[in-house]
Amino acid sequence: MSGTSTYTPPEVWKWDAQSGGKFTNINRPISGATHDKELPVGDHPLQLYSLATPNGVKVTVMLEELLALGKSDAEYDAYLINIGDGEQFGSGFVAANPNSKIPALIDRSTTPPTRVFESGAILVYLAEKFGAFLPTEPAQRAECMSWLFWQMGSVPYLGGGFGHFYAYAPEKFEYPIDRYAMEVKRQLDVLDQHLATQRYLCGDEYTIADMANCAWYGALVLDNIYDSEVFLDVKSYKNVVRWASEIRQRPAVQRGGRVNKAWGPEEEQLIERHSASDLD
Numbered sequence: 001m002s003g004t005s006t007y008t009p010p011e012v013w014k015w016d017a018q019s020g021g022k023f024t025n026i027n028r029p030i031s032g033a034t035h036d037k038e039l040p041v042g043d044h045p046l047q048l049y050s051l052a053t054p055n056g057v058k059v060t061v062m063l064e065e066l067l068a069l070g071k072s073d074a075e076y077d078a079y080l081i082n083i084g085d086g087e088q089f090g091s092g093f094v095a096a097n098p099n100s101k102i103p104a105l106i107d108r109s110t111t112p113p114t115r116v117f118e119s120g121a122i123l124v125y126l127a128e129k130f131g132a133f134l135p136t137e138p139a140q141r142a143e144c145m146s147w148l149f150w151q152m153g154s155v156p157y158l159g160g161g162f163g164h165f166y167a168y169a170p171e172k173f174e175y176p177i178d179r180y181a182m183e184v185k186r187q188l189d190v191l192d193q194h195l196a197t198q199r200y201l202c203g204d205e206y207t208i209a210d211m212a213n214c215a216w217y218g219a220l221v222l223d224n225i226y227d228s229e230v231f232l233d234v235k236s237y238k239n240v241v242r243w244a245s246e247i248r249q250r251p252a253v254q255r256g257g258r259v260n261k262a263w264g265p266e267e268e269q270l271i272e273r274h275s276a277s278d279l280d
């Protein structure tokens with residue numbers, strides 16, 4: 001690692017809209033809507049505005065798991081928000097999530113409708129509403145919440161840190177790639193050691209903590225995201241691979257993974273979902 005710096009920060013940071021990298025056209029240092037656009041509304045109580053990224057998939061997996069349990073009030077309409085086209089900055093979406101990021105849920109079974117943003121908050125909201133996938137016994141609930149919040153806090157180092165610098169940045173910079181590769185491998189080791197002694201993150205019961213973590217770390221060890229399988233030696237985290245492979249076999253996980261998917265083989269895509277038969 002060379003210590004030579006090629007950049008001296010100015011006294012006051014200024015926005016360079018052309019800074020490069022894959023998402024340069026949607027990144028902005030300001031929040032709020034860029035244009036007026038109402039969100040579509042379907043017939044079901046739950047309205048989801050999302051995209052089949054790992055953060056989006058957490059929620060569609062949860063909804064499909066609830067339906068598989070027979071919770072018919074968990075029926076939902078899922079609309080695509082194309083973040084590459086800036087749809088997260090439409091006025092309707094910003095009203096649902098002032099942070100302009102998918103996923104956002106609106107529960108129209110309440111008066112007034114309840115908006116929920118942040119995938120972890122959506123998982124907890126649905127788990128409490130339907131009484132499923134979140135233990136009620138205090139110690140088990142604490143363990144489940146701990147692994148859920150662990151995911152929410154850890155993943156920005158994986159996606160925003162490692163993924164950004166290894167796959168999306170305009171150049172390969174050694175320092176950030178080194179820093180974030182080390183952190184992601186440390187995170188994988190945390191999961192691997194924990195899963196060495198138990199089936200799921202919180203013991204024998206599959207919970208929202210598994211849904212949240214598997215959407216990201218399962219994809220990392222099974223799907224070669226960021227083209228990093230070899231670089232990070234992900235297959236060496238055998239307990240994580242075992243845990244993710246088992247969860248992947250669940251029909252609800254396979255169904256949820258297809259909702260709001262606008263890429264990949266055509267038979268795997270489902271731009272919008274309005275009924276169970278859309279996935280059958």
Ligand SMILES: N[C@@H](CCC(=O)N[C@@H](CS)C(=O)NCC(=O)O)C(=O)O
Pocket residue numbers: 026027053054055056083088100101102103117118119120
């Ligand atoms: N902490 C948020 C993160 C959500 C997030 O980063 N969503 C990304 C897609 S995975 C997004 O909408 N990006 C659009 C943007 O940054 O403008 C959550 O878990 O819900």
